[in-house]
Amino acid sequence: xxxxxxxxxxxxxxxxxxxxxxxxxxxxxxxxxxxxxxxxxxxxxxxxxxxxxxxxxxxxxxxxxxxxxxxxxxxxxxxxxxxxxxxxxxxxxxxxxxxxxxxxxxxxxxxxxxxxxxxxxxxxxxxxxxxxxxxxxxxxxxxxxxxxxxxxxxxxxxxxxxxxxxxxxxxxxxxxxxxxxxxxxxxxxxxxxxxxxxxxxxxxxxxxxxxxxxxxxxxxxxxxxxxxxxxxxxxxxxxxxxxxxxxxxxxxxxxxxxxxxxxxxxxxxxxxxxxxxxxx
Amino acid sequence: xxxxxxxxxxxxxxxxxxxxxxxxxxxxxxxxxxxxxxxxxxxxxxxxxxxxxxxxxxxxxxxxxxxxxxxxxxxxxxxxxxxxxxxxxxxxxxxxxxxxxxxxxxxxxxxxxxxxxxxxxxxxxxxxxxxxxxxxxxxxxxxxxxxxxxxxxxxxxxxxxxxxxxxxxxxxxxxxxxxxxxxxxxxxx
Numbered sequence: 001x002x003x004x005x006x007x008x009x010x011x012x013x014x015x016x017x018x019x020x021x022x023x024x025x026x027x028x029x030x031x032x033x034x035x036x037x038x039x040x041x042x043x044x045x046x047x048x049x050x051x052x053x054x055x056x057x058x059x060x061x062x063x064x065x066x067x068x069x070x071x072x073x074x075x076x077x078x079x080x081x082x083x084x085x086x087x088x089x090x091x092x093x094x095x096x097x098x099x100x101x102x103x104x105x106x107x108x109x110x111x112x113x114x115x116x117x118x119x120x121x122x123x124x125x126x127x128x129x130x131x132x133x134x135x136x137x138x139x140x141x142x143x144x145x146x147x148x149x150x151x152x153x154x155x156x157x158x159x160x161x162x163x164x165x166x167x168x169x170x171x172x173x174x175x176x177x178x179x180x181x182x183x184x185x186x187x188x189x190x191x192x193x194x195x196x197x198x199x200x201x202x203x204x205x206x207x208x209x210x211x212x213x214x215x216x217x218x219x220x221x222x223x224x225x226x227x228x229x230x231x232x233x234x235x236x237x238x239x240x241x242x243x244x245x246x247x248x249x250x251x252x253x254x255x256x257x258x259x260x261x262x263x264x265x266x267x268x269x270x271x272x273x274x275x276x277x278x279x280x
Numbered sequence: 281x282x283x284x285x286x287x288x289x290x291x292x293x294x295x296x297x298x299x300x301x302x303x304x305x306x307x308x309x310x311x312x313x314x315x316x317x318x319x320x321x322x323x324x325x326x327x328x329x330x331x332x333x334x335x336x337x338x339x340x341x342x343x344x345x346x347x348x349x350x351x352x353x354x355x356x357x358x359x360x361x362x363x364x365x366x367x368x369x370x371x372x373x374x375x376x377x378x379x380x381x382x383x384x385x386x387x388x389x390x391x392x393x394x395x396x397x398x399x400x401x402x403x404x405x406x407x408x409x410x411x412x413x414x415x416x417x418x419x420x421x422x423x424x425x426x427x428x429x430x431x432x433x434x435x436x437x438x439x440x441x442x443x444x445x446x447x448x449x450x451x452x453x454x455x456x457x458x459x460x461x462x463x464x465x466x467x468x469x
Contacts, residue, residue, distance in 0.1 A: 009290045018336050021297045025334075026392040028304045029448045029461035031415050035392045059301065061294045146388035178415055178463065180444065198418075202305045217305040217416035217461075 003091035010057040010090040016040055020058040020213070024204065027215035032177025033145070034128050034212040042208065049082060049107055050208030052124035056105050059120060059204075060086065065093045067101035072109040072250065072267035079107070096270050108171070110192040112249050112271035115201035117218065123186040125207040128214060130174045130184040150182045153225060161230055170235055176223045177216055185222075191234040191250045196222040239264035244275035283318050285332050285357045292317075296333040300450065303459035308412040308421030310404045310458045322374050323350040326452035327400045334396075335360045335370055342368035345375060373399045377428065380435045383447045391444035394462065401427035404453045414464040422469055423458060425451060436466050 003009055012020075016038075023037040042050040060066065066086050070078040074096040082105060083094045095101050098113040105122045115121060131141045134152045144150065153174055160167045167173075173190035177183045185193060186205060196203065196216065203216040216222060226232035237251045242263040249271055251264040266272035286292040292315050299311040319328030331354055335341055340363035343351050354360075354372065365371065365382050377399050386394035409424025410433075429435065439446045439462065446462035460466070 009294075014290065014293065015336060015338070017293075017297075018334060019338060021301075022334055022339070023392075024301060025304050025396070025448070026394075028301065028416075029463065030391050030444050031463065033391060033444060059294075059298060061298060062291060142389045200418075202301070215305075217463075219418045220415040 004088050007089045009062075010060050010086070011043075012040065012054065012057045016054075017058045020054055023213045024055070024058065024215065027204070027213050028202070028217050030181075031216050031220050032181030032183040032214060034214045036211055037213050039208045039211040043085075044081070046209040047126060048078060049105070049124035051206030051210075051213070052105050052107070052122050052208075053082060053085070053206075054208060055122045055204050055206035055213065056086065056103060057090070059122075060090050060092060060103060062090075062092065064102045065095050065100055067095050067098065067104045067270075068106075069104070069109060069111065069268075069270075070107045071252075072111070072271075073269045075269060097274075098270050108187045108189075109250070109267060110188055110195045112266075112268045113274075114195075115199060117200045119201040121199075121201055121203050123188075123203065123205045125184065125186045125205045125212075126209070128184055128205065128207040128210050128212040130182050145181060148180060148182075150176075150225075153182060157225060157227070161227070166233075167226070167230065173232075174225050176221075176225060178220055179223075182225075183214065183216075183222075189235070189250055190224065190232075191236050193222070193224045193232070194234060198222075237264055241266045241272060244272045246272065246275060282356055283320050283353060285317075286329075287316055289332075292329070293333045296329045299457060300330065300333065300459065303450070303457055304416075304448070304461055306416045306421070307414060307460055307464040308406065308410075308417065308423040308458060310406040310423070310456050313455050313457065315455075320350045320353045322400075323353065324400055324452055325455050326457045327372070327374070327398060328353075330398055330450055330452060330457065331358055331370075331372065337361070339370055340368045342371045344371060344373040344378060350374070369393070369395055371395055371397045373397060377432075379429075380439055380447050385439075385442065385445045385447065388445065391446070394446050394448065397447055397449045398452065399428070399449055400452050401425050402453060403427070404451055404456050404458050406458075409469045411467045411469050412460075412464050413467075414461075416461070417464070424469075425458075427453070433466055433468065436460075440465065 068083040070076040098111040172187040224232040335358040337359040341360035383395040403426040405424040449460040
C-alpha cells in the first residue's frame with residue numbers, strides 16, 4: 001500500500017519530525033519528565049488526539065503495523081478516523097489485533113493482552129500535568145517537579161480517604177515513575193495502572209494542546225501513589241462480560257433501554273472478540 | 281565535491297531514528313543501521329546517519345575536534361548553528377570525547393536541555409564488558425565500548441547524583457550504534 005502523494009510520508013514535514021524525535025529521545029532519557037515541544041496544528045481539533053498523532057507520525061515507518069483504540073474499542077469514531085488518516089498519509093498496514101501491531105495509539109485504555117518487547121504504545125494525553133487541579137500555575141508545578149515536592153498530591157489523596165473512606169480517583173490516577181517523577185498516566189482507568197509497571201513495551205505520551213511529550217522506557221517502575229494502610233486498589237465493575245464471559249477484563253456498562261436494564265461488556269473489543277472467536 | 285546525504289531521506293531518517301529510540305529505551309543494545317551512506321572520513325556511517333536524523337538549523341552543534349575534515353559535510357547537510365562546548369545541544373566527538381562535566385547539563389526545571397554527546401568510538405560489542413542497569417533494562421545488559429576516555433566510568437558516575445540533570449550519549453562505531461541515557465548505571469564488568 002502506498003501513501004497519498006499529496007502529503008509527505010506520515011503527514012508531518014521532516015523538520016517537524018526531527019524536532020519531535022529530538023524531544024522523544026530526551027523524554028525517554030528522563031522517564032516521566034514532561035518535555036515541551038512545538039506541537040503543530042493537525043487536521044483535527046485539539047482533544048481528538050493531536051499529541052498522540054504527532055508522536056505516532058514521527059516514529060511510524062513503512063514496515064509498521066498500526067492499531068488505534070479509543071476507550072479500548074477499535075471501532076469508535078476517534079479510532080477509525082485516526083486509523084484511516086495514517087492508512088492514507090503513511091500507507092501503513094493497520095490491524096485491530098493487539099498482538100499483530102508494532103505501534104498502538106490509544107485513548108484512555110491499555111489493551112488487556114500483555115504488550116511485548118518491540119511494541120510501542122502511544123497515549124493521547126489531554127492534560128499532562130498531574131498537579132494541575134492542585135496548583136494551576138505551571139511555573140510553580142515546574143518547580144515542584146524540579147524539587148520532587150509532591151506532598152500536595154499526598155494531601156489530596158489523604159483528604160479523599162478522610163472524606164470518602166477510600167481514594168475517589170477512578171481514572172487518571174497519579175503514578176511515580178522511576179521513583180522520581182510524578183506523572184499523569186493519561187485518563188486510563190486506575191485498573192490499567194499496574195500494567196504500566198515494568199511493561200516490556202515502550203510507552204510514549206503526547207499532549208498536543210499542552211505541547212508536552214513524556215515517556216516511560218521498558219522495564220521501568222511505575223508505582224501508583226498510595227499509603228501503607230490504604231494500599232492502591234485497581235477498581236473494576238463487579239460483573240461478567242455479556243459477550244465473552246470475561247471476569248478479569250475492564251468492563252463498560254451499557255444501558256439497554258429506558259426501563260433501567262443494563263449489561264456489562266469488555267471495553268477492549270479485540271480482547272473480547274479473541275475470546276469468543278474459537279467457539280464459533 | 282560534496283558527498284551526498286541520505287539517498288532516500290524520509291525512510292532512512294525514520295529507520296535511523298527508530299534504531300536510536302530503541303537504543304535509548306534499552307541502554308546497551310547495539311543496533312546495526314541499514315543505510316547506504318557514503319560519509320566522508322573520518323565520519324562513520326552511523327555517526328553521519330545520526331547527525332542527518334537529529335541535527336538541523338534549529339539545533340546547535342559543537343564539532344570536536346574543531347575543523348575536522350568532515351566538518352564541511354556536517355555544516356552543509358545539517359546547517360546547525362555552531363556553538364561553544366558548554367552551550368551546544370549536540371556535541372560531535374570523533375576522537376577522545378571532552379569531559380562530560382564540560383557539556384551543557386540542563387537545569388533542575390528543564391533537564392531536557394542537557395546536551396547529547398554523539399560519540400564515535402572504535403567498536404561496540406554487546407553481551408560482554410560493562411554491566412548496565414536502570415530503566416529500559418530488565419536485569420542487566422552488557423556492553424563493551426572501545427575508544428572512550430580512560431576515566432569515562434568515573435565521569436559517568438560523577439554525573440549520576442545530579443539526576444535529572446546530565447548528558448545523554450549516542451555511541452557510534454561503523455554502522456552500529458548504542459545509547460547511554462543519563463539514567464543508566466554502569467559497573468565494570
